[in-house]
Amino acid sequence: MKKNTLFAIMILCTTLILLLAGCAKKEDSSNASATVKESEEDLKLVHDGKLTFAMSGLLKPLNYKDNGKLVGFDVEIGTEIAKRIGLEPNPVTNPWETILQGLKGNKYDVIIGSMTATEERLKQVDFSDPYYISGAQIFVAETNDTVQSKDDLGEKSVGVMQASTHKEVAETLSNDVKGYPSEIFALQDLIPGRIDAVITDKIVGVSAIKEQGMKIKTVDGVLNREEIAVAINKDHQALLDKINVAIAEIIEDGTYEKISMKWFGVNIMED
Structure with a gap:
């Protein structure tokens, strides 16, 4: 009888421990879910998660x-x-x-x-x-060593897209500014030397180098820093x-x- 009673007590204790552990785990999980939900509410998201x-x-x-x-x-x-x-x-x-x-x-x-x-x-x-x-950036042909900075543009021919804000910037730096219907057309004229430099958005120029393999390079940093x-x-x-x-x-x-x-x-x- 004593053995059976002891065995029953052990089974009961084990069961209680497992139940308590399960409840604690469930409570922890519920608290974690509540914390995540509360956190997302703080973020004021259009769609949850x-x-x-x-x-x-x-x-x-x-x-x-x-x-x-x-x-x-x-x-x-x-x-x-x-x-x-x-x-x-x-x-x-x-x-x-x-x-x-x-x-x-x-x-x-x-x-x-x-x-x-x-x-x-x-x-x-x-x-x-x-x-x-980003911002306005000067680009020249890879072989062009005559333009080392914006200060070298005074008598150089500079291409820009027509009616762009870059045209205004170019006119403060060069006496010979040529308008193009597209920045890409202007950049293409650098290689054969039809113009000396192009002022366009930095991203436009570096994309042309990466995507089209244009043999051009940047001069100086951006002229007007845009974040x-x-x-x-x-x-x-x-x-x-x-x-x-x-x-x-x-x-x-x-x-x-x-x-x-x-x-x-x-x-x-x-x-």
């Missing part, structure tokens, strides 16, 4: 559609940011002319579409730390803080440079 980020989808190689799928530098940066925050990346497109209105109307969480952080836009939305640097950043609504500080941490991590651990080299052949965070 997802970072929905918008772009025009028309700026190759920054963001564009390939067989119906959004791809490009912006898409990969946005995807990496989302993963670092612990969210599923959800890239979407919106016409550029209404992209800020869409953000303010909560159609998406943020804009990761190569938007320059300007004083005018800051009146409407907030911006993250920059995720790349390209993630746009977000002003009352979303918790999400903005996480995005800034993610950007810093991506840059620090080398992920950023790998993505940039893939799409441009250079690190476009450097100006």
Whole structure:
């Protein structure tokens, strides 16, 4: 009898221990789920568990559609940011002319579409730390050693796209400015020497080098530094803080440079 009683007590104790452990595990799981849910509520996401980020989808190689799928530098940066925050990346497109209105109307969480952080836009939305640097850049043929800096452009012929802001910049540096219907046409005229230099957006030039193999090179840094950043609504500080941490991590651990080299052949965070 004593043995049977002792055995029964042992079985009962073991059962109680297992039940208590199970309850504790269930409670921990419930608390973890509650914490995740509370955290996502702080982020004020349009869709639970997802970072929905918008772009025009028309700026190759920054963001564009390939067989119906959004791809490009912006898409990969946005995807990496989302993963670092612990969210599923959800890239979407919106016409550029209404992209800020869409953000303010909560159609998406943020804009990761190569938007320059300007004083005018800051009146409407907030911006993250920059995720790349752009601006007007001087390009010359690889064999051209006569243009070493912007100060050498005085009597040189400089090509720009007609009616662009780069034309105004060029006219302050050169007495011989030639307008083109496209930046690419202007860059193509560098190789045979029909013009001495081109002033265009940095990304346009480095993309031409990477994608088309143009034998051209940059001169100096950018003429007017433009910080390209993630746009977000002003009352979303918790999400903005996480995005800034993610950007810093991506840059620090080398992920950023790998993505940039893939799409441009250079690190476009450097100006």
